[in-house]
Amino acid sequence: MTLLEVQALDAFYGDFQALFGVTLHVEAGETVALIGANGAGKTTFLKCLVGLIGSRRGEIRFGGEPIGGQPAERISRLGLSLVPEGRLLFPSLTVEENLLMGALNRRPGSWNLARVYELFPVLHERRRQWPDALSGGQQHMVAIGRALMSNPKLLLCDEISLGLAPLVIDQIYASLGRIRDEGASIVLVEQDVKRAAGAADRVYCLLKGRVTLHGSARGLGLEQLSRAYFGT
Amino acid sequence: MIWVETIINGVLYGGLYGLLGVGLALIVGVMRVVNLSHGEFIVLSAFIGVSLIGVVPWLHPLALLLPVAAIAFVLGFGLQAVLINRVVTRPDPFAAILLTFGVAVVVRNLMVEVYGADPRHLQAGQLAQASAGIGGLHIGVLPLLILALSVALFTALQLLLTRTRFGRIVRATADHRDVVRLMGVNPGRVYNLVMGLSLALASVAGMLLAIRASFTPYSGVERLLIAFEVVVLGGLGTFWGAMLGGITLGVAELVGLRLDPNAGPLYAHLLFLVGVLLRPSGLFRVRA
Ligand SMILES: Nc1ncnc2c1ncn2[C@@H]1O[C@H](COP(=O)(O)OP(=O)(O)O)[C@@H](O)[C@H]1O
């Protein structure tokens, strides 16, 4: 079953066009990597999906329902959840309060506070602290946990390895496996081609707002990927 | 002895100043807008009180606090929903500030139109004169009541913001207006409720001030000035800071009046100036 279907998506910031006819789909249970250099339009693409960019054109269907023209408040209830670039935790809320914000539009499912603490035990120890007091990796865990609390069908992760030590990245990526086992599909936005391709079923490569390559993660060679990535 | 009394009365009165400021602090903290019509709504609440007294003259003004606060809440909600939400998301913060300035002018002139420019006063009867003798000191009963009410409202606001789901949503919206949308929260609706709350708190202060001193449709500027000083002295966006800022100004004003009966709030304004020069981030800045 196709969970997400994007057809010929254009996106604009004022006069500036950031996406050109992006077409992409995600099957239920699948992990899809979206890779591309800085400024390629990856974040813009995710923001279009969740409704944070008003100036968009093209068709977006989620679970068969067109969501292209709907505001973010509505879309979030359908089971689409974003781990934003730079985490964007709420600094005036404790760790636990941050997680609870994610549960505001909770759908039925297996994720709740206890399960998130089971996934990231360190967050339980730190649940009463302010997010600033946490390490970068722990803050990413809060952002992922917050997104999980709504029990999304599709989890969108924007550069969840950015600025982290390799060991911490391993830990975060291991948690993605657990999340997938619970039934969520994942879109993984990364600049790290190898890391993303290793964790995904399929890969899309974005260059200056256009999809330059897509295919199965096993089938694409690293050389082919980096050509599409750098546009050489 | 008279000085001790003056300072105690200043503290009691300062709670009211804190209440004037806290609604403004709430708006600054949650939507980064300085509501320049805050003072006009404080005065408007007092006029609404006057009107209600005209309808039910046997009621004590203190009994009208709740209905006036409810009306002010609705006015704030409407003001935000109809006007301020249109500009609050613009990157340029001046749009919202200019809009509230326009609202202030319109509300002020409407009050002149409806109520005239003569000074008004809310009569509190014997309560206004009653004083309690404590250890040889004469402490006004009304100021005591006012301080108790202010502390109670501050505490309630604090609990609302820190302990409830609504408070959590308000703080999160203040932090990241866009991110809460991903959790199904409409920031505009949160703002509506917060503006309602802000003006409800302001209306209580407006009614209590009107019992203590007379007012005209033009009193809003002075009210806004005090509220603004309270907020800045207290440290922008901190609530107990606003309370302490109010008390500091209240004491300064009453001590100043003792020294020089014609000074009005001059000494409070001077203290504000000195305070801002010494500690630009506020006297009572703590972690928000
Ligand atoms: N808020 C914005 N206003 C104007 N241009 C933007 C904005 N955000 C991103 N852009 C531009 O859109 C393009 C794509 O950006 P983005 O989606 O953030 O790329 P990526 O996430 O792949 O690094 C870039 O050229 C960037 O400069």
Ligand SMILES: [Mg+2]
């Ligand atoms: Mg990005």
